[in-house]
Amino acid sequence: MLQEESDLALIIAQIVQKLKGSNLYAQLERQAWASLQRPEIKLESLKEDIKEFFKISGWEKKLQNAVYSELSVFPLPSHPAAPPEHLKEPLVYMRKAQGSWEKRILKSLNSMCTELSIPLARKRPVGEQKELLNKWNEMGTDEPDLSLFRPVYAPKDFLEVLINLRNPNYENGDSHSFRTHLGLIQVPLKVKDIPELKEFFVELGLTAGQLGVDDSTQVPPELFENEHVRIGQKVLSEQDSAAAQQYIRQGSPTALRAELWALILNISSQPEDILYYEQLKTNVIQHDLLVDSLIYKDVKLTASNDDYYFVFEDYLYQVLLCFSRDTSVLGHFAYSSASPPKSYIRGKLGLEEYAVFYPPNGVIPFHGFSMYVAPLCFLYHEPSKLYQIFREMYVRFFFRLHSISSHPSGIVSLCLLFETLLQTYLPQLFYHLREIGAQPLRISFKWMVRAFSGYLATDQLLLLWDRILGYNSLEILAVLAAAVFAFRAVNLMEVTSLAAAEAVLADLSTLKVMPLLQIFLFATVT
Numbered sequence: 001m002l003q004e005e006s007d008l009a010l011i012i013a014q015i016v017q018k019l020k021g022s023n024l025y026a027q028l029e030r031q032a033w034a035s036l037q038r039p040e041i042k043l044e045s046l047k048e049d050i051k052e053f054f055k056i057s058g059w060e061k062k063l064q065n066a067v068y069s070e071l072s073v074f075p076l077p078s079h080p081a082a083p084p085e086h087l088k089e090p091l092v093y094m095r096k097a098q099g100s101w102e103k104r105i106l107k108s109l110n111s112m113c114t115e116l117s118i119p120l121a122r123k124r125p126v127g128e129q130k131e132l133l134n135k136w137n138e139m140g141t142d143e144p145d146l147s148l149f150r151p152v153y154a155p156k157d158f159l160e161v162l163i164n165l166r167n168p169n170y171e172n173g174d175s176h177s178f179r180t181h182l183g184l185i186q187v188p189l190k191v192k193d194i195p196e197l198k199e200f201f202v203e204l205g206l207t208a209g210q211l212g213v214d215d216s217t218q219v220p221p222e223l224f225e226n227e228h229v230r231i232g233q234k235v236l237s238e239q240d241s242a243a244a245q246q247y248i249r250q251g252s253p254t255a256l257r258a259e260l261w262a263l264i265l266n267i268s269s270q271p272e273d274i275l276y277y278e279q280l281k282t283n284v285i286q287h288d289l290l291v292d293s294l295i296y297k298d299v300k301l302t303a304s305n306d307d308y309y310f311v312f313e314d315y316l317y318q319v320l321l322c323f324s325r326d327t328s329v330l331g332h333f334a335y336s337s338a339s340p341p342k343s344y345i346r347g348k349l350g351l352e353e354y355a356v357f358y359p360p361n362g363v364i365p366f367h368g369f370s371m372y373v374a375p376l377c378f379l380y381h382e383p384s385k386l387y388q389i390f391r392e393m394y395v396r397f398f399f400r401l402h403s404i405s406s407h408p409s410g411i412v413s414l415c416l417l418f419e420t421l422l423q424t425y426l427p428q429l430f431y432h433l434r435e436i437g438a439q440p441l442r443i444s445f446k447w448m449v450r451a452f453s454g455y456l457a458t459d460q461l462l463l464l465w466d467r468i469l470g471y472n473s474l475e476i477l478a479v480l481a482a483a484v485f486a487f488r489a490v491n492l493m494e495v496t497s498l499a500a501a502e503a504v505l506a507d508l509s510t511l512k513v514m515p516l517l518q519i520f521l522f523a524t525v526t
Helices: 002-020 023-035 043-057 059-073 092-116 126-134 136-141 155-163 194-200 225-238 241-250 257-264 271-286 290-301 310-325 327-334 374-378 383-396 398-402 411-425 427-435 440-449 458-471 475-487 498-504 513-524
Strands: 121-123 287-289 342-344 355-357
Touching: 002 023, 002 059, 023 043, 023 059, 043 059, 059 241, 059 383, 092 155, 092 290, 126 136, 126 271, 136 310, 155 411, 155 440, 194 411, 194 475, 194 513, 225 241, 225 257, 241 257, 241 458, 257 383, 257 458, 271 287, 271 310, 271 383, 287 290, 287 310, 290 310, 310 374, 310 383, 327 383, 374 383, 374 458, 383 398, 398 411, 398 440, 411 427, 411 440, 411 475, 440 475, 440 498, 458 475, 458 513, 475 513
Parallel strands: none
Antiparallel strands: 121 287, 342 355
């Protein structure tokens, strides 16, 4: 009990400390001073009167939302004597594996830098700055020669690293044991089984109304959808982040989705937010980074060739180039197993006082990175708002999809959950694919790393991301991946090679996400 109270006190102190440095704190302070002029504020009951003023004026709700937002990303409490790196990742072998992977990425980046004789960063000449500023809203028309650039890594490279991951303290024991995991991921992490998933995703049950299911059946829409929209409007009018997160577990009406997501992520476009975005834009105009070419290349290879997203090419460049310069993103490394790469001023290698993070946000883009932004372009058309939403989605969720950790929403746990679900509940299919050299994870990994962006139809993808936000978890990605295999099981049982299995699962654009999830979790698997 004392330990719980101590943990709670620590969490409160850290959240208070973080909020003290925010714009909200300054605004609350200004409002408190201004309220002293009001006749209803009495000196003898000053504290209670100001609290009441905050409640009536709506500032209390804004503070609650800010605290709730911090709690959503706050690392799980650890032992007070635990070293700081335990907050990033408690397992030593995971930290070492992530460190080795980061060295490989940096080696790839540096070798490209050397081969092409291109500096990591340079100041643009004035003429080039003016040219970029003039074409800021039409960068997609620019066709720079990117033939010599290559993605630093692709998801399949990352998968090979995860396949070779081992816990040195763990003895596999008898290979014929019924406990043996036959998949590619060979690390002992706790993942949920079907009963636990049913309990966790209880709102997805067959008896609960769902957007993405009920609107495609014969049920009259007024029985669920109209009522759901009415409740959604009430949630928005109340401006309550926690209520919005609970509400969105049953899906968001299309017309309300942008506002609901912003409320859950605690994003409100204040003048200072727009100014901050403009400052990032100025940094892009003034300085050219090597990662800019990697961003251009990635957009050209992925979103520009996508039937849904090619029209947003300019938005993608704007958001991703600004993102690479945003030092506030570095804050997420406090609870990420990853560490931001460092670069040194020429001739000062190894001297910490001459070290800078590179890129400034600490995130090196990989093949497919731009697909984290693309679906958001359907919801937000104002660049600074789009940028804020993407940044918050990244530091809450997406970073976990390309870093090695033991977190339940980390990519290692998602891979293990996917394989465990298939091996446990579809053993014949799993064994058949394994025997023909078509390990299921080799097919599904790219779906999960991209959170299915670029694979599902956009309306279905947004319904899936509703649930990611609603449950504050990425585990639904692994469940959906297993559900896709279950849905195509009959065809997959007939294939005789990896290529044939990939062909069966090549097109997911016609799939309906919510029926697949419901059937897999609540109807077919016991």
